[in-house]
Amino acid sequence: MKHTPLYEIHKSCGAKLVGFAGFEMPVQYEGIIAEHKAVRNSVGLFDVSHMGEVDVKGPNAMAFLQKVTTNDVGRLEDGAAQYSAMLYENGGVVDDLIVYKIKDAHYFLIINASNIEKDFEWLEKNRLSDMTLENRSDALSLIAIQGPNAEKTLKKLTNIDLG
Template sequence: MELKKIALNDVHEALGAKMVPFAGYKMPVRYSSDLDEHHTVRNAVGIFDVSHMGEFLLKGPQALDLIQRVTSNDAAKLTDGKVQYSCFPNTEGGIVDDLLVYRLGEEEYMLVVNASNIEKDWEWVNKFNTQGVELENISDQVSLFAVQGPKATDALQSLTSVDLASMVYYTFEKGEFAGVPDVIISATGYTGAGGFEIYVRNEDAKRVFDVIMEAGKAYGIKPIGLGARDTLRLEMGFCLYGNDINDTTSPLEAGLGWITKFDKEFTNSDQLKEQKAAGVSRKLVGFEMVDKAIPRAHYEIVNAAGEPIGEVTSGTMSPSLGKGIGLGYITQEFTKPGSEVFVRVRNKDMKAQVVKLPFYKK
């Protein structure tokens, strides 16, 4: 299958990005080094081009009803300008995808989904659209920049009249940005470093990107690739679809009970309610390495006797903490913070400790 290109593919190549296949797209994985880019975002400001993400518009009097049926969280709690983290449960107890729900108006919403699942999610939402909600897949028309880091507000404020400093986490505003009208500016960062996401039409993408780079110069802005995005999100304990959650992981096992609201009916809610009552046998936890080792996805997790108790789903050497960290599903008895577990690294059992998330605390 031929890889899709994001609108600014050539810009990233000109900036020296190493482009790799990711979720069906050619994407910049790094420009300098993962370590340098990670610290840039933690300490200053960086810009990610995450235009591979998917966006669906839902309009009409039944739009909310459709969202309520296909997502686990309670979207009725949203007001204009608010964003909600949610997931699409499947009928087998797993997760079709995790997503963001934006309330643009009383009868208008935007769903932001993972790039690798755009087609799957589109078919899924349409399958439940029995009441004539107007659906539009605008994924190929929209570019998305995540400007992240403690200096993001200062770097961007001159580009818009929207008061960025007063924006609360998981809210958005629509306004003029870099001279372009109707830009969605949201505060739903995936790095734990603060910052904003800028949704623009593809035809305005280059202009907006260039203006952000220029305005951010004084604050040390750099383009950042997917490599650093992964270490940043992992330090926060944020799930990545395909690694930590998938079609076979239940939202309750994944620690997403907080976005699973049983005061409404949704896909598979009865089975998940039963699972909640019975208790889950395994759970997604964070762990830090005690021994010197880097955990990687699919490494086995064992107990002191060497018996398998789970598997690593995401792992890395944390640039901020200087030690190996990871997420993984393990049997219930070892899920308490402080529990001693071992990660099997090349046939050697390396000691680790279950910890409370996030790993990185400001």
């Protein structure tokens, strides 16, 4: 099984680890209910490094995403994200994903861990000219900070303007 860069930290903190999409991932620490309440009432950190990450760049990047996703990526401002779905030509669902607009002509996709190869092959098959797709899944790690105190907590850790 693969391990995320945070694997040793998870082990040392007593995480219960389970297999998912070829990775050994933490499923809980002190208990599901306590952790659920912590995230609902304060903040929680999730290691989602097993998810797929794809860079989409070039003059046709937006046109490509307009073609292959269900939401209007043209409405995204720099730094914004949008939940969407990719559809086959017959209307069936390829998968769901999150589309981030980094800046004009540069987007970043988060795709499901169990479908990285399938989704990337489908994206490649539908790729337009004058753009690039790069599967960064094995090169990047990803954490999600969630809960009502997420922004407050992050502001203590960075000088970046979080908006």
